[in-house]
Amino acid sequence: MKIGYFGDGPWAHNALNLLLRDPQLTVAFVCARFDSTDQVLGSMTNSAQIDFISHGNINSEEFLSTITRYNCDILVSMSFNQIFKREILSLPPQGIVNCHAGKLPFYRGRNILNWVLINDESEFGITVHYVDEGIDTGDIILQRPYPISDLDDYSSLLERAYEGCGTLLHQALQDIRQGKAHRTPQSTVHPTGFYCTSRVQGDEILDWNQTSREVFNFVRSLCAPGPQATTFLSGCELKINRVAMVSEAPAYKGVPGAVLGVHGNSYLVKTRDTFIRVLELAGDSRPRVGDRLS
Numbered sequence: 001m002k003i004g005y006f007g008d009g010p011w012a013h014n015a016l017n018l019l020l021r022d023p024q025l026t027v028a029f030v031c032a033r034f035d036s037t038d039q040v041l042g043s044m045t046n047s048a049q050i051d052f053i054s055h056g057n058i059n060s061e062e063f064l065s066t067i068t069r070y071n072c073d074i075l076v077s078m079s080f081n082q083i084f085k086r087e088i089l090s091l092p093p094q095g096i097v098n099c100h101a102g103k104l105p106f107y108r109g110r111n112i113l114n115w116v117l118i119n120d121e122s123e124f125g126i127t128v129h130y131v132d133e134g135i136d137t138g139d140i141i142l143q144r145p146y147p148i149s150d151l152d153d154y155s156s157l158l159e160r161a162y163e164g165c166g167t168l169l170h171q172a173l174q175d176i177r178q179g180k181a182h183r184t185p186q187s188t189v190h191p192t193g194f195y196c197t198s199r200v201q202g203d204e205i206l207d208w209n210q211t212s213r214e215v216f217n218f219v220r221s222l223c224a225p226g227p228q229a230t231t232f233l234s235g236c237e238l239k240i241n242r243v244a245m246v247s248e249a250p251a252y253k254g255v256p257g258a259v260l261g262v263h264g265n266s267y268l269v270k271t272r273d274t275f276i277r278v279l280e281l282a283g284d285s286r287p288r289v290g291d292r293l294s
Helices: 009-020 039-048 061-068 112-118 154-177 212-221
Strands: 002-007 026-032 051-054 074-078 096-100 123-130 140-147 229-233 236-245 259-263 266-270 275-283
Touching (some): 002 009, 009 026, 009 074, 009 154, 039 051, 074 154, 096 154, 112 123, 112 154, 123 154
Parallel strands (some): 002 026, 002 074, 026 051, 074 096
Antiparallel strands (some): 096 123, 229 236, 236 275, 259 266, 266 275
């Protein structure tokens, strides 16, 4: 089965490596994001002697003419950032498939691994699905859940998703090649599902007027390599990379953001309901008891 591959970043590297090692699959070309320079992807294609291309509009006549000559059976998207429109969707006989780090039809859209932690989910999903004219709305081919514990954060979910996406995509392509792939319309799972919008600059600012559990989830959802949760002390920006729930912390009314205790490099901070321990904090200022974070 001849594949045209669209991708970017570690998600695309891991999956492409599996496809290149499979003698029953042939990668005809790799198309990288136009607005980024993925040197690893370029190096992989160079070593494998595969054409490496990029274009600002994959739906243009020029691009369609370029990829038509490869005569691919199927196109694959892994962390690609352009929308496939009608003409390119109808080009390959086996269609276009996408791998999405979300449990469709829930968690369509962007920044899914951040959102599942913010929403205190007990699992996240990886889905391989056909691409249609919507966004993450095509029929499901394969889906796999992955548990989330309180020991997980954005970094740990990211590493599992990098590996899981490649594995599941490879399996889905094998099923398609062998004629064993099943199509599950998303509407049969749930009539609506939901969509998550991109997180943008400013969304990392921490609101202390949340419960301790909500603060815990927010901080771990944005930890490195994410932007990290941001708070302010007298106008000075502080980055919080890790917090911990305090066992049996009593619930009481107080001032959210107030610094209640300093123990070495950790800080007790009042939340809406109880208080939480800040374990990793970076910035030019150090809070003292009685300070207020905002």
